[in-house]
Every structure is written in C-alpha cells, then in structure tokens.
Amino acid sequence: MAAVRKPLLRIPYTDVFAAPRIVPRYATTPAAAVASLSAFITAPPPRGLPSSTVVLTGAGLSVASGLADYRGENGTYRVNKTFRPIYFHEFLASHEVRKRYWARSFLGWTTLHKALPNTSHYALRDLGRLGYVRSVITQNVDSFHHVAHPDGPSTVELHGYLRATVCTTCGNEYDRDTFQNELARLNPAWAAFLVDAIASGAFESEDDPTTGGPAPRSRAGLSAIRGIRTNPDGDVDVPGAPYTTFRYPPCEHCLTNPPVTEDGTKLMVEVDQDGAWQLPRQVSTTDSGTKVKCPGVLKPAVIMFGESISQAVKHAAEEAVDSAGRLLVLATSLATYSAWRLAKRAKDRGMPIAIVNMGGVRGEDVFFADLDDQQPGNEGVRVEMPTDVVLPPLVEELHRIAPGGAYSKDGALGAGQVDPALFRDMLS
Numbered sequence: 402m403a404a405v406r407k408p409l410l411r412i413p414y415t416d417v418f419a420a421p422r423i424v425p426r427y428a429t430t431p432a433a434a435v436a437s438l439s440a441f442i443t444a445p446p447p448r449g450l451p452s453s454t455v456v457l458t459g460a461g462l463s464v465a466s467g468l469a470d471y472r473g474e475n476g477t478y479r480v481n482k483t484f485r486p487i488y489f490h491e492f493l494a495s496h497e498v499r500k501r502y503w504a505r506s507f508l509g510w511t512t513l514h515k516a517l518p519n520t521s522h523y524a525l526r527d528l529g530r531l532g533y534v535r536s537v538i539t540q541n542v543d544s545f546h547h548v549a550h551p552d553g554p555s556t557v558e559l560h561g562y563l564r565a566t567v568c569t570t571c572g573n574e575y576d577r578d579t580f581q582n583e584l585a586r587l588n589p590a591w592a593a594f595l596v597d598a599i600a601s602g603a604f605e606s607e608d609d610p611t612t613g614g615p616a617p618r619s620r621a622g623l624s625a626i627r628g629i630r631t632n633p634d635g636d637v638d639v640p641g642a643p644y645t646t647f648r649y650p651p652c653e654h655c656l657t658n659p660p661v662t663e664d665g666t667k668l669m670v671e672v673d674q675d676g677a678w679q680l681p682r683q684v685s686t687t688d689s690g691t692k693v694k695c696p697g698v699l700k701p702a703v704i705m706f707g708e709s710i711s712q713a714v715k716h717a718a719e720e721a722v723d724s725a726g727r728l729l730v731l732a733t734s735l736a737t738y739s740a741w742r743l744a745k746r747a748k749d750r751g752m753p754i755a756i757v758n759m760g761g762v763r764g765e766d767v768f769f770a771d772l773d774d775q776q777p778g779n780e781g782v783r784v785e786m787p788t789d790v791v792l793p794p795l796v797e798e799l800h801r802i803a804p805g806g807a808y809s810k811d812g813a814l815g816a817g818q819v820d821p822a823l824f825r826d827m828l829s
C-alpha cells in the first residue's frame with residue numbers, strides 16, 4: 402500500500418544515531434568548544450545572508466531544569482519502547498482515552514509547573530540582548546523560553562505548549578494551572594494521591610525500585626509507587642492506576658454557547674452534577690448521517706502525535722530560518738521530522754550550522770559533509786557537551802570581545818567580529 406505523506410507529527414526515530422564527528426577536531430574541551438562557537442556566531446555572514454543566528458532547541462536543553470530528556474547520555478531512547486503514546490484522533494474519539502490522558506497529565510503537572518528555566522535559556526536571552534540571536538525555534542512544550550526571554554529573542558513553539566488547554570470545538574485557550582485546580586476539584590481521591598506522592602518524594606527519585614526507601618501508600622488506595630518519572634511532555638505513567646474514574650471539565654465557552662454545526666444542529670455540551678464533561682446521552686448526527694464529534698472537549702495546547710502543526714506555526718518557523726544567516730542546534734537529536742526539515746532548510750540555504758548535543762544527530766553527516774574539520778568554527782561546529790556547560794561561558798566570551806553587542810548602529814558587524822585566524826594556533 403502506498404504511504405500517503407501528510408505533515409503530521411510522527412513518533413520520532415528511536416534508533417541510536419551514529420556518534421558525531423567533532424568539528425573543529427580539537428573542540429573536545431569546554432574552553433575549545435566555547436572558542437569555536439564564538440568564532441561561529443561572530444563570523445561574517447555568508448554571502449547574501451543575514452548576519453544573525455537562529456537557534457533550534459530540544460528536550461536536552463531542559464534537563465538542567467530537572468525535566469527528563471527523551472534520550473540518555475549515550476543517545477539511547479529512554480522512553481520504554483513498548484509505550485504507546487496517545488494519538489490525536491484517539492483523543493478526539495474516545496472519552497476513555499481522554500480520561501487516561503488527563504489523569505497522567507494531572508499527576509505530571511506539578512513537577513513540570515514548579516520547574517524553572519536554566520542557565521541555557523537565560524544564555525539565549527543574553528545572546529539576544531547582544532544582538533546575535535533574533536529567534537529561537539523550540540520543540541519543547543515546557544514554556545521555558547517563553548519565561549526566560551519574553552522580550553526576545555522571539556520564540557516559535559513548534560510543538561505547542563503545555564501552559565494552556567485549547568478547545569477542540571471553538572479553539573478558545575485556557576490557563577493550564579486553573580485547569581489543574583478544576584481537575585483536583587473533580588477528582589479529590591486523585592488529588593489526595595498526588596499530595597501523598599509529592600510529599601513522599603516519589604517524583605524526585607529515579608532510584609531502582611528494589612533499593613529505594615519506603616514506598617508511599619496513597620489514601621486513594623492506589624498501588625505503592627516510587628520513582629515516578631515525569632516525561633518531557635508533562636505526563637507520568639502509574640501502571641495499574643484506575644484511569645477510568647478520572648473526570649475532566651469541558652470548555653466553558655461551549656458549555657454556555659452550544660456550538661452549531663454547518664447544517665444548523667445545536668451541539669449541547671453535557672456535564673455531570675459536579676460539572677465534569679459527560680458523553681452525550683444521544684449521539685448527534687447531521688443531516689448527512691455522519692456522527693458529530695463530542696463538543697466542548699479540551700486538549701493540551703501541544704501538537705499530539707498524529708496531529709498536524711498549524712500552517713501559521715510552520716511558516717513562522719520557516720521565516721525564522723530564512724531571516725537568519727546561521728543555524729545553532731541545541732540539545733536535540735532532530736529525531737522529529739518537523740525539526741529535522743528546518744535544519745535541512747538551513748543547509749539548503751547555505752547557512753553554516755553548529756550543533757551542541759550529547760549523542761548523535763539525525764542526518765548530521767550530511768549537514769557537515771563538506772565541512773573542513775580544521776577550520777576554527779566559523780564554517781560550522783559540532784560539539785558533544787551539555788548546553789549549560791558551554792552557553793554561559795559563550796555569553797561571557799562574547800561580552801568580553803564586544804561589550805556593546807554584535808552590531809553597530811548601521812547594522813554591520815561591529816567590534817564583536819572575530820578574525821577566525823585567532824583560533825588557528827589552537828589546531829596544533
């Protein structure tokens with residue numbers, strides 16, 4: 402059967418990518434990596450391209466904030482290979498699937514919500530202030546860029562954000578934290594379980610269950626848990642939890658203003674005595690006989706697997722690439738197609754590329770195929786280090802060589818421009 406190619410978010414590659422070729426060859430220490438990245442970011446723009454750098458980030462950037470990465474240090478996939486994520490079409494179609502999703506999300510939210518941006522996010526803010534970076538494209542849904550640099554560089558959140566829910570009928574967005582309070586009100590036993598789990602430190606431990614401390618017991622009567630891991634998507638898995646008891650609220654707008662279908666059918670949102678969304682007692686049908694979707698269902702404002710990225714976001718990301726002369730890839734293996742194709746776009750535009758990532762990156766041999774590993778970094782950089790090790794000192798270095806920032810008033814490169822020959826002696 403011929404595959405139909407659609408721009409949907411697919412399950413990323415779970416294979417281990419080949420180990421990287423470090424460029425420049427000597428950039429295996431933090432100091433050398435910083436010097437190379439400094440040469441990269443301050444080099445004169447390639448012919449005909451703008452001088453600024455666009456940054457593309459992934460899950461590894463948030464590891465220093467206490468969030469999990471999808472991959473371990475050697476690039477192996479951490480998420481259990483038997484784990485099957487919830488697809489968008491399943492979420493839309495099934496009340497039971499939504500209960501499971503929101504139950505897991507309810508348990509994971511506290512950990513995510515109390516986590517803060519780290520030095521890497523603030524380094525990007527500083528690179529913006531110095532004039533080197535105008536936009537950041539992130540695959541992360543944790544809103545850390547949004548929090549760390551609200552005034553710039555501008556952020557394109559390629560896969561959406563967890564800080565809001567969005568109605569699948571009317572498109573209204575709601576604050577996720579307020580939604581959490583509603584979930585707690587509708588699910589008191591789950592709320593008590595969550596309080597116990599947090600108090601017992603279940604979310605903070607990654608210890609082997611056979612060697613850890615005493616297991617927390619919940620008042621909700623759920624099974625003993627330890628070492629609950631919050632995924633980068635903000636959910637947790639508690640095997641055996643009675644997801645089917647979970648309740649979630651509807652879209653308030655659709656509840657008070659029932660949506661009307663094209664053929665004039667009014668879709669009533671039904672709720673139980675406490676205001677939780679309920680399956681409509683009668684499944685509505687249109688004149689043509691097709692089943693009407695459940696109205697007023699909220700979903701997280703993230704792109705779920707099998708869901709397409711909006712044209713507006715896709716274009717904003719492409720625009721961010723096209724208005725820069727260089728691409729800096731941070732803490733991502735580019736395993737998702739939507740991110741990989743942006744790097745490919747940069748390559749096709751002749752933009753020099755720098756990658757800072759632990760473990761291999763999808764297609765990097767192609768990105769760096771024509772790169773001389775003796776050049777000092779102005780044509781491209783590949784280093785294998787955590788971003789919080791190299792970005793703060795990179796900002797310091799750029800401050801040192803150009804305290805006033807990258808560009809003079811007429812927009813040309815200012816004092817920050819570095820003669821790549823400066824780094825030649827580091828090759829020996």
Ligand SMILES: [Zn+2]
Pocket residue numbers: 568569570571572573652653654655656697698
């Ligand atoms: Zn709505």
